[in-house]
Amino acid sequence: LTLTGLSATADPADDTLVVNGEINMITRTDKAPDYIEGLSEQYSGWHFREDDTRVMQADDFDNPGMLGVEAAQGVWDTADGTEGKACATCHEGAESMAGVRAVMPKFNEEKGEMYTMEMYINQCRTERMGAEAWDWDSADMVNMTALISSVSRGMPMNVAIDGPAAPYWEQGKEMYYTRYGQLELSCSNCHEDNYGNYIRADHLSQGQINGFPVYRLKDAKLSSIHNRFKGCIRDTRAETFKPGSPEFIALELYVASRGNGLSVEGPSVRN
Amino acid sequence: MKRQILMGLLLPALVGTAAMAETAPAEVAYEEGAVAQSLTGTPGNPDEGANVMSNRGLGNCVACHAVSAMPDVAFQGNVGPSLDGAGDRWEEAQLRGIVSDAKMTFDGTIMPSFYKVGPYIRQGDAFTGKAFEGELPPLLTAQQIEDVVAYLMTLKE
Numbered sequence: 475l476t477l478t479g480l481s482a483t484a485d486p487a488d489d490t491l492v493v494n495g496e497i498n499m500i501t502r503t504d505k506a507p508d509y510i511e512g513l514s515e516q517y518s519g520w521h522f523r524e525d526d527t528r529v530m531q532a533d534d535f536d537n538p539g540m541l542g543v544e545a546a547q548g549v550w551d552t553a554d555g556t557e558g559k560a561c562a563t564c565h566e567g568a569e570s571m572a573g574v575r576a577v578m579p580k581f582n583e584e585k586g587e588m589y590t591m592e593m594y595i596n597q598c599r600t601e602r603m604g605a606e607a608w609d610w611d612s613a614d615m616v617n618m619t620a621l622i623s624s625v626s627r628g629m630p631m632n633v634a635i636d637g638p639a640a641p642y643w644e645q646g647k648e649m650y651y652t653r654y655g656q657l658e659l660s661c662s663n664c665h666e667d668n669y670g671n672y673i674r675a676d677h678l679s680q681g682q683i684n685g686f687p688v689y690r691l692k693d694a695k696l697s698s699i700h701n702r703f704k705g706c707i708r709d710t711r712a713e714t715f716k717p718g719s720p721e722f723i724a725l726e727l728y729v730a731s732r733g734n735g736l737s738v739e740g741p742s743v744r745n
Numbered sequence: 746m747k748r749q750i751l752m753g754l755l756l757p758a759l760v761g762t763a764a765m766a767e768t769a770p771a772e773v774a775y776e777e778g779a780v781a782q783s784l785t786g787t788p789g790n791p792d793e794g795a796n797v798m799s800n801r802g803l804g805n806c807v808a809c810h811a812v813s814a815m816p817d818v819a820f821q822g823n824v825g826p827s828l829d830g831a832g833d834r835w836e837e838a839q840l841r842g843i844v845s846d847a848k849m850t851f852d853g854t855i856m857p858s859f860y861k862v863g864p865y866i867r868q869g870d871a872f873t874g875k876a877f878e879g880e881l882p883p884l885l886t887a888q889q890i891e892d893v894v895a896y897l898m899t900l901k902e
Contacts (some may be wrong), residue, residue, distance in 0.1 A: 675820035708874035
């Protein structure tokens, strides 16, 4: 690639995503939600990837993330823990989870705190199945979030930011604009001010999370939202936060809300 | 034996004194963003500066800036303006100021401060994701700043 070649391809790809020839994905909108001051239009990270990567996501047979979905389907149907129950015992087919990903994270009234999908899954495992909690970034956990996301594909992200969610959202917003680390870079510096530009070889997206979990070709595995946050903060030469930390839960809510209106894409394919 | 130990203790102190000739990050005098005084008194080496600018482990300036004079450096970014002609646009003192702490010239810029020691929010130990306790060394040494400035001065159109 020559230099001029780079800037010539710097814009988000003008393309549409239809998965399996039937799920029409909203991968861009002309208007971000009013409460997101810094964005006018919204783009899924899909638009910023190379042609071959984008194509992989259009067919489940080519999408390597679907292997995780398949693995989770087996786990879904298998009893685990002291109660001898499987997810299927209470939830029937995984399709029953349609719509769940679109509203995560959400305030869990019973627990009185913001809950991500991982937390709901572990609550069922520990309190309802008598099984061990899965680690946030374990294959079991990430695969299960891929399965549960996959049945919401095409539905618009629609997390609630008002009521009991409001303080979490404010905290996440504040983090989004904080310039962390020795490089003093905030999420907004890269994903709001510079999406479409290149930072070295990386074509910057808006850092949306509607595609998670994401199959990263570079790691050859599915990656959680918090794992991605961790990597981005580490890259500012900062002390990062831990997956599952209160900070990342708040940040997840805020970043999810920046994507309200974009389709759930998980598991998506990125480099 | 005793003498050797003493030497061992003294040597770093001597090196420390020699380094005192450099301007420490906190002592750099900015005037409207520019820094008139060399940080080291030793002229910069433009070849070394080019290396600092293109090396990921050093300045990695090309992550954000394109430089046509470095056609062999792959994947030059465009978050910042092209540096072609920077040596025409700016005086040496201004370039020294921009490279040392660009925020003194461009208020709130995304460009990192290369000769500053913080404090930073959640300062980490390089790219490990772990905390760094104490005073961080600047991203570049005083001489590396001088080398980069010397290279930028060669970028004339």
